[in-house]
Amino acid sequence: MTGRITEEVTFAVIVNGVVCTPQEVIANGVVVIAGGQIQAVDHQAKVSIPAQAKVFDAMGQHVIPGLIDLHIHGLEGQDAMLDAGVTNMAPRLAHYGVTAFLPTVTPAPLPELEERLAAVAEAVVQRPQGAKPLGIHLEGPFLSPQQPGMMNAAHFRPFAEAEFERMWTAAQGLLRMVTLAPEEADNMRAIPHLLDRGIVPSIGHSNATFMQVTEAVRRGLTHASHTYNAMRGFHHREPGVVGGVWLHPQITAQVIGDGTHVHPAGLQILLQIKGVDGVALVSDATLLAGLPPGEYQWEGETVIVDSRSARLTNGTLAGSTVLLNQGLRTLTEEVRLPLEEALVTVTRTPARALGLPKGELAPGYDADLVILDADLRPLLTMVEGEVVFRSPDLGGH
Ligand SMILES: [Zn+2]
Incomplete structure (x- = not known):
């Protein structure tokens, strides 16, 4: 039997969000997630999205820490x-x-x-x-x-x-x-x-x-x-x-x-x-x-x-x-x-x-985040890189 010799790293990317890190607000921002942690947060133009990443479209809504x-x-x-x-x-x-x-x-x-x-x-x-x-x-x-x-x-x-x-x-x-x-x-x-x-x-x-x-x-x-x-x-x-x-x-x-x-x-x-x-x-x-x-x-x-x-x-x-x-x-x-x-x-x-590495969208922090609509209702909730809630109002698949 052959087992996997390397653990698969799951990539996810949130695109098209108003990202509140909360130190700064990045319009048209991207959050890159790997292995349950945040890997990068930046303007869309500055981030290369890994080909195998699962992409979530925030549809111009706020992306905030959980x-x-x-x-x-x-x-x-x-x-x-x-x-x-x-x-x-x-x-x-x-x-x-x-x-x-x-x-x-x-x-x-x-x-x-x-x-x-x-x-x-x-x-x-x-x-x-x-x-x-x-x-x-x-x-x-x-x-x-x-x-x-x-x-x-x-x-x-x-x-x-x-x-x-x-x-x-x-x-x-x-x-x-x-x-x-x-x-x-x-x-x-x-x-x-x-x-x-x-x-x-x-x-x-x-x-x-x-x-x-x-x-x-x-x-x-x-x-x-x-x-x-x-x-x-x-x-x-x-x-x-x-x-x-x-x-x-x-x-x-x-x-x-x-x-x-x-x-x-x-x-x-x-x-x-x-x-x-x-x-x-x-x-x-x-x-x-x-x-x-x-x-x-x-x-x-x-x-x-x-x-x-x-x-x-x-x-x-x-x-x-x-x-x-x-x-x-x-x-x-x-x-x-x-x-x-x-x-x-x-x-x-x-x-x-x-004293936890949570509460901020920054590299090295846990990938706990929420996409919030204009009425402050969660559209998507992610805990340590895993989607734990997704509203039917969020587009995509
Ligand atoms: Zn009390």
């Missing part, structure tokens, strides 16, 4: 924490232009939390079709009972090394981000501990004072979970967590981009202070995201879903329901940012927050 969501709990009835949740979410996320995500796990009694972590870790290892799960974001359980948001504070607990070890083991070492309230008990000590394992420590569900945030930054804090939501707000005599996030350039600020959890002016202030390289838009989407408007039963409550939000019958927001492509629209239409700038918050910034 969207990266650092904070997502579910989608279309799928809960990221349950057995097949991540596996079922991954292909659906590609329809929204999301190419990579951090499935997020919330607090529970320790044995149940271990089960949740084990289920997600297994899905990450199995590498489902579609968007790529990048590891796990553990949102808690080292949180402040004063800022529970939608969570049950009974499951919050202080950081303790032995317990964290159990979570780390259950997660097969795939924790990439942990949200914590540094002011509670021994939680400040968790920061260097997380950094030692390559985990991004993120402040969230926190009632810390400005001084406590500053101390956390001194210990290595670099990230904030859903800025403004479930954290001590700004007061001119006590700038709180929000003031700390605004002021410290070391902190990359996640913010929910649905235009409801944070007023567009709140988004604009954050962007003006930190710039697009300091802000990572997140969906914080729940399993209600992407479902048609209507009334649903969720966690024992009646939730009313409309086109933009999900609320309990008393009006309280019940998690977010829109994905990052919609967040991009909030930034372009309501904050009036040009697309190529808005785009940084859903591509380069989240990729850099995790």
Whole structure:
């Protein structure tokens, strides 16, 4: 029997696009892909297209890096924490232009939390079709009972090394981000501990004072979970967590981009202070995201879903329901940012927050990209060189 002695390199080329790298915008641009990575990005006239390449015509539409969501709990009835949740979410996320995500796990009694972590870790290892799960974001359980948001504070607990070890083991070492309230008990000590394992420590569900945030930054804090939501707000005599996030350039600020959890002016202030390289838009989407408007039963409550939000019958927001492509629209239409700038918050910034070669269209980066139509709807989504979604509206074959 003769086996192949050399691995076949698959070439693909995107032509005729307005390519947002996002450092520059190349009209009539070409992206050359080989072996799951980007090989070249340039003007059409300057690139020789390999003869054996599969060619995709972007039809003059935008070609952008794939969207990266650092904070997502579910989608279309799928809960990221349950057995097949991540596996079922991954292909659906590609329809929204999301190419990579951090499935997020919330607090529970320790044995149940271990089960949740084990289920997600297994899905990450199995590498489902579609968007790529990048590891796990553990949102808690080292949180402040004063800022529970939608969570049950009974499951919050202080950081303790032995317990964290159990979570780390259950997660097969795939924790990439942990949200914590540094002011509670021994939680400040968790920061260097997380950094030692390559985990991004993120402040969230926190009632810390400005001084406590500053101390956390001194210990290595670099990230904030859903800025403004479930954290001590700004007061001119006590700038709180929000003031700390605004002021410290070391902190990359996640913010929910649905235009409801944070007023567009709140988004604009954050962007003006930190710039697009300091802000990572997140969906914080729940399993209600992407479902048609209507009334649903969720966690024992009646939730009313409309086109933009999900609320309990008393009006309280019940998690977010829109994905990052919609967040991009909030930034372009309501904050009036040009697309190529808005785009940084859903591509380069989240990729850099995790230190990944993603989020940019440049040689050597992973070939994660999206062709977006003028209405910001994905026409084609590619993950590491593989087409994982293709709209019938995209021409060709
Ligand atoms: Zn949260």
